[in-house]
Amino acid sequence: MPAYDVIIIGSGPGGYVCAIRCAQRGLKTACVERRETLGGTCLNVGCIPSKALLHASHMLHEAEENFAKMGLKGKAPSVDWKAMLAYKDDVIGQNTKGIEFLFKKNKIDWIKGWASIPEPGKVKVGDEVHEAKDIVIATGSAAASLTGVEVDEKTVVTSTGALELGKIPKRLVVIGAGVIGLEMGSVYTRLGSDVTVVEFLDHITPGMDAEVSKVFQRTLKKQGLKFVLNSAVQGVEVKNNKATVTYKSRKDDSEATIEADTVLLATGRVPFTDGLGLDALGVKTTDRGMIETDESWATNIPGIHAIGDAIKGPMLAHKAEDEGMAMAEVLAGQHGHVNYGVIPGVVYTHPEVATVGETEETLKESGRSYKVGKFSFMGNARAKAVFAGDGFVKILADADTDRVLGCHIIGPGAGDLIHEICVAMEFGASAEDIARTCHAHPTFSEAVREAALACGDGAIHA
Ligand code: NAI
Numbered sequence: 001m002p003a004y005d006v007i008i009i010g011s012g013p014g015g016y017v018c019a020i021r022c023a024q025r026g027l028k029t030a031c032v033e034r035r036e037t038l039g040g041t042c043l044n045v046g047c048i049p050s051k052a053l054l055h056a057s058h059m060l061h062e063a064e065e066n067f068a069k070m071g072l073k074g075k076a077p078s079v080d081w082k083a084m085l086a087y088k089d090d091v092i093g094q095n096t097k098g099i100e101f102l103f104k105k106n107k108i109d110w111i112k113g114w115a116s117i118p119e120p121g122k123v124k125v126g127d128e129v130h131e132a133k134d135i136v137i138a139t140g141s142a143a144a145s146l147t148g149v150e151v152d153e154k155t156v157v158t159s160t161g162a163l164e165l166g167k168i169p170k171r172l173v174v175i176g177a178g179v180i181g182l183e184m185g186s187v188y189t190r191l192g193s194d195v196t197v198v199e200f201l202d203h204i205t206p207g208m209d210a211e212v213s214k215v216f217q218r219t220l221k222k223q224g225l226k227f228v229l230n231s232a233v234q235g236v237e238v239k240n241n242k243a244t245v246t247y248k249s250r251k252d253d254s255e256a257t258i259e260a261d262t263v264l265l266a267t268g269r270v271p272f273t274d275g276l277g278l279d280a281l282g283v284k285t286t287d288r289g290m291i292e293t294d295e296s297w298a299t300n301i302p303g304i305h306a307i308g309d310a311i312k313g314p315m316l317a318h319k320a321e322d323e324g325m326a327m328a329e330v331l332a333g334q335h336g337h338v339n340y341g342v343i344p345g346v347v348y349t350h351p352e353v354a355t356v357g358e359t360e361e362t363l364k365e366s367g368r369s370y371k372v373g374k375f376s377f378m379g380n381a382r383a384k385a386v387f388a389g390d391g392f393v394k395i396l397a398d399a400d401t402d403r404v405l406g407c408h409i410i411g412p413g414a415g416d417l418i419h420e421i422c423v424a425m426e427f428g429a430s431a432e433d434i435a436r437t438c439h440a441h442p443t444f445s446e447a448v449r450e451a452a453l454a455c456g457d458g459a460i461h462a
Contacts, residue, residue: 005331009135009136010033025329037092037096050348139273155243173262198245210359212355297327360396371398392451
């Protein structure tokens with residue numbers, strides 16, 4: 001009998017959630033983690049620390065822009081960068097220790113070190129080999145590289161380095177107008193950096209509803225971010241800690257350069273499976289390095305499973321968490337399921353942007369007839385009271401059945417508001433179901449209801 005029912009490799013949101021769920025289902029569980037702390041990229045160098053810096057810099061922005069308007073007089077606070085980083089580190093510590101506590105509570109063994117899989121049923125960490133009936137790979141992802149750009153995590157950084165810069169850069173160039181680039185670009189703009197985002201496409205946030213993407217770009221521009229679109233970065237040269245970024249216009253092939261103190265490379269992430277020994281095992285991967293799995297997260301090798309950023313689908317912590325829970329249920333002999341059609345995406349800038357389900361573009365592409373219910377936060381009393389009237393809620397519903405197909409929000413609390421729509425979509429609700437549900441006044445949520453009303457007879461405050 002192997003010592004463990006399950007060994008999970010990686011303790012990010014996919015791995016640790018899977019471990020806890022396995023233990024709750026009565027499986028003897030271990031989790032291998034090479035970092036000194038649990039929680040993976042998300043808790044240590046991703047979602048959580050970036051939210052701390054987004055919050056702190058937003059507070060500064062509020063003090064500078066809005067305090068006086070509310071009769072709060074006095075000098076805006078100045079930034080103590082070291083103290084802000086210490087606050088961020090404290091937030092990380094609280095969360096990683098929280099996972100450690102949950103592991104102890106659920107009697108999950110944390111095996112510290114790098115794991116490899118010498119053969120199915122065996123996980124090698126250092127000199128020790130641990131046996132398990134099932135192995136789950138939850139090793140996540142790493143920043144994608146770009147030809148001509150050498151990351152040193154000092155002058156040219158990935159999101160990891162961007163969270164612990166020695167000082168706030170005067171000039172920051174961000175390569176890639178995706179979620180990482182825009183969140184970190186927002187942080188440093190508010191902290192006083194001159195931020196330019198260079199993007200390959202002719203719009204920001206690829207895959208997002210085009211109308212939201214446009215309004216989002218306009219809003220960020222108003223906040224001070226500069227955009228160079230339709231331009232491919234060719235390389236970065238670093239001399240005396242100063243960087244020169246060269247990019248080529250995709251319209252006319254002309255080349256230009258921008259100088260920067262810091263360059264953030266944010267052109268996507270790739271699955272991270274280094275050192276596991278997948279090739280020797282014969283585990284099938286795609287040409288982009290993703291582990292291939294079936295609908296129950298099994299690889300082609302019996303007893304080896306994979307979840308999270310290492311497999312296909314959006315590289316999002318909550319997608320990995322859902323797979324982790326469902327994976328545990330499958331391993332416990334139950335039926336685990338993830339509804340990939342209802343996975344929200346949130347950009348934690350101010351205003352926040354949140355999306356779920358179909359966009360107008362995907363609906364047009366599939367030829368499905370739909371209706372649009374839109375409501376501006378300008379018509380929402382609560383939003384106006386807190387200087388958050390910019391933005392809107394847009395609900396897309398089936399033209400014949402009124403079933404909610406998607407929702408796109410740019411505005412205050414968007415990342416929380418979207419979940420009302422997620423639940424509605426899970427229950428197959430119609431826009432009218434949302435419109436007929438009482439929403440407390442005055443809340444931002446009323447804007448969601450108004451958008452649902454706009455799918456039918458019309459919104460009240462529009
Ligand atoms: P991304 O894939 O979202 O965006 C990368 C951008 O870089 C694209 O717009 C692409 O067109 C552009 N690009 C690629 N090559 C370029 C070049 N040579 N020159 C100029 N632009 C170029 O990737 P990102 O922002 O690095 O994020 C990685 C992953 O992490 C994503 O899957 C994202 O969803 C996830 N993430 C999610 C967060 C959230 O949910 N709030 C926060 C941070 C990351």
